[in-house]
Amino acid sequence: MPSPSDLTPWPAAEAEAYRALGYWTGETFGELLTARAAATPDAIAVVDDRNRWTYGELETRATSLAAGFLEHGIRPGDRVLVQLPNIAEFVEIIFGLFHAGALPVFCLPAHRQSELVPIAQASGAVAMVTCHHHQAFDHAALAATLRDKAPDLRHLIIVADRPGAEVPEGMHALDELRSGPRELPTVRASDIAFLQLSGGSTGTPKLIPRTHDDYLYSVRRSAELCGLDSDSVYLAALPVAHNFPMSSPGILGALYAGGTVALAADPTPSTAFSAIERFSVTITGLVPPLARLWVERAEAGATQDISSLQVLLVGGARCPDELARRIGPALGVTLQQVFGMAEGLVCYTRLDDPAEVVLATQGRPMSEHDQVAVVDEDGEPVPPGTDGLLITKGPYTIRGYYRNPEANASSFTEDGWYRTGDVVNLRADGNLVVKGRLGDRVNRGGEKISAEEIEAHLLDHPLIRDAIVVSVPDERLGERSCVFVLAADPASPPALAQIRQFVRERGVATWKIPDLLQVVDSFPETGVGKISRRSLRAELSARAAADS
Numbered sequence: 001m002p003s004p005s006d007l008t009p010w011p012a013a014e015a016e017a018y019r020a021l022g023y024w025t026g027e028t029f030g031e032l033l034t035a036r037a038a039a040t041p042d043a044i045a046v047v048d049d050r051n052r053w054t055y056g057e058l059e060t061r062a063t064s065l066a067a068g069f070l071e072h073g074i075r076p077g078d079r080v081l082v083q084l085p086n087i088a089e090f091v092e093i094i095f096g097l098f099h100a101g102a103l104p105v106f107c108l109p110a111h112r113q114s115e116l117v118p119i120a121q122a123s124g125a126v127a128m129v130t131c132h133h134h135q136a137f138d139h140a141a142l143a144a145t146l147r148d149k150a151p152d153l154r155h156l157i158i159v160a161d162r163p164g165a166e167v168p169e170g171m172h173a174l175d176e177l178r179s180g181p182r183e184l185p186t187v188r189a190s191d192i193a194f195l196q197l198s199g200g201s202t203g204t205p206k207l208i209p210r211t212h213d214d215y216l217y218s219v220r221r222s223a224e225l226c227g228l229d230s231d232s233v234y235l236a237a238l239p240v241a242h243n244f245p246m247s248s249p250g251i252l253g254a255l256y257a258g259g260t261v262a263l264a265a266d267p268t269p270s271t272a273f274s275a276i277e278r279f280s281v282t283i284t285g286l287v288p289p290l291a292r293l294w295v296e297r298a299e300a301g302a303t304q305d306i307s308s309l310q311v312l313l314v315g316g317a318r319c320p321d322e323l324a325r326r327i328g329p330a331l332g333v334t335l336q337q338v339f340g341m342a343e344g345l346v347c348y349t350r351l352d353d354p355a356e357v358v359l360a361t362q363g364r365p366m367s368e369h370d371q372v373a374v375v376d377e378d379g380e381p382v383p384p385g386t387d388g389l390l391i392t393k394g395p396y397t398i399r400g401y402y403r404n405p406e407a408n409a410s411s412f413t414e415d416g417w418y419r420t421g422d423v424v425n426l427r428a429d430g431n432l433v434v435k436g437r438l439g440d441r442v443n444r445g446g447e448k449i450s451a452e453e454i455e456a457h458l459l460d461h462p463l464i465r466d467a468i469v470v471s472v473p474d475e476r477l478g479e480r481s482c483v484f485v486l487a488a489d490p491a492s493p494p495a496l497a498q499i500r501q502f503v504r505e506r507g508v509a510t511w512k513i514p515d516l517l518q519v520v521d522s523f524p525e526t527g528v529g530k531i532s533r534r535s536l537r538a539e540l541s542a543r544a545a546a547d548s
Helices: 011-020 029-039 054-069 088-100 113-123 139-149 211-226 243-247 249-256 269-279 287-298 322-329 355-360 403-413 451-458 496-504 533-547
Strands: 044-047 050-052 079-083 103-107 128-130 156-158 194-196 207-211 233-236 260-263 283-286 313-316 332-338 346-348 373-375 388-393 420-428 431-439 441-444 447-450 464-474 478-487 516-517
Touching: 011 464, 029 054, 029 088, 029 113, 029 211, 044 054, 044 088, 044 373, 050 054, 054 088, 079 088, 088 103, 088 194, 088 260, 103 113, 113 139, 113 207, 128 139, 128 269, 139 156, 139 233, 194 211, 207 211, 211 243, 211 249, 211 346, 233 249, 233 269, 243 332, 249 260, 260 269, 269 287, 283 287, 287 313, 287 322, 313 322, 322 332, 322 355, 373 420, 403 420, 441 464, 447 451, 451 464, 451 478, 451 496, 464 533, 478 533, 516 533
Parallel strands: 044 260, 079 103, 079 128, 103 194, 128 156, 233 260, 233 283, 283 313, 313 332, 441 478, 478 516
Antiparallel strands: 044 050, 194 207, 332 346, 373 388, 388 420, 420 431, 441 447, 464 478
């Protein structure tokens, strides 16, 4: 059971103000679904390639799973790894856990042993819910490996490939857990609802504790700014465990508004356009590389009818201005740029903003009580209109990570401001222009890669003496990863194929495998003759960008 110390609280006066303003309503996610099911039981809540559930059916499925989780030994406050593709079962499972008072820990389908073992250990997860197979990968076998390496992980629950399919020994099929009505535990809105992952963490994962109160405010406000109502159909094309497709406005925003959640197996134009046509999708969200693919397919003449799509949100990374200009004409949609983070702050361009704002900025904070400031590396405010580091706090921005005092010391100021690590320019009209990252991360198509994490793997390669990973601009992905290497034996340097295979065999997510390689004789020194890896990354990144 999480202890109160697992959540760094908002100051009492601020929490009381957020309640008085109606931002924190005291409603939990379980209560939200129960209310929607009571109000519109026959409205369609969730659709995918195999399922079509009403709100009444979703509530029944979620409460039966909640009872089953509790009878299976999962208790209120227990952490449960959830690693699933975009399938309807994802929705019933997380609401089943909400009803049971257990905490989903959201993992991505692409995560492998290298990521999941530290996540399981840091969260103290007692259970994992995953699929059996996805994209030719055996997730059940991966779950079995995790159980051997994470001592608290006692329960493995599998979404079977098909009804009646055999489940490996020692695991339970999800449908086996369903149970009859029972009294469910009381869950407080001030409790932690779930744990998300901060992109690009190394060592102990940075787990983000979100409460029902703060996250539901973010969901409600996002739904309002994105114009969701009961007629909206939100398509989750990106991996649904990401913060963006979950809450900006995401699947939770659609359910709050009484609309429909549609789930696509993958975000490629062929799959997603078919889903838009089949489900009459009205709104969805993409990272810029995928938005470019959609635009190119539409400009080339797509065969599917996507005319139902009204709004396309683009976020996860800076949307290039030239791409932003093409989105509306190519797809017949209103572009809405979004910039945010799983730790809290979310900015949107508004649906009625002038074209110049929508095309050239990443929007402004969604809450009147979001506080943002732009500072230099010493924490001092920069002059207006100057690039600087974004810091923020507010009614839905966390005040600390879960059980990670070291990360808290570096990521939060003493008076509670979150250091985002983003370099921005704050315009006079309140809109932000995102310029990049101070930290040592590669933003590859919206997926964050920690340079230090990949360097740690590469330093175990017998042909490598030292390695530095940098970002390189890329037209389609935004950034790609380039590794600069000092060879252990200059006469026998490693090849890119060798490095990629080595990293792949270490069990990391596919997007983290280096894209490019440069073997060098030495690393440049900083101006004061020291080896600062941050300075080196900046210098090498500039060199690689010039070469590319």
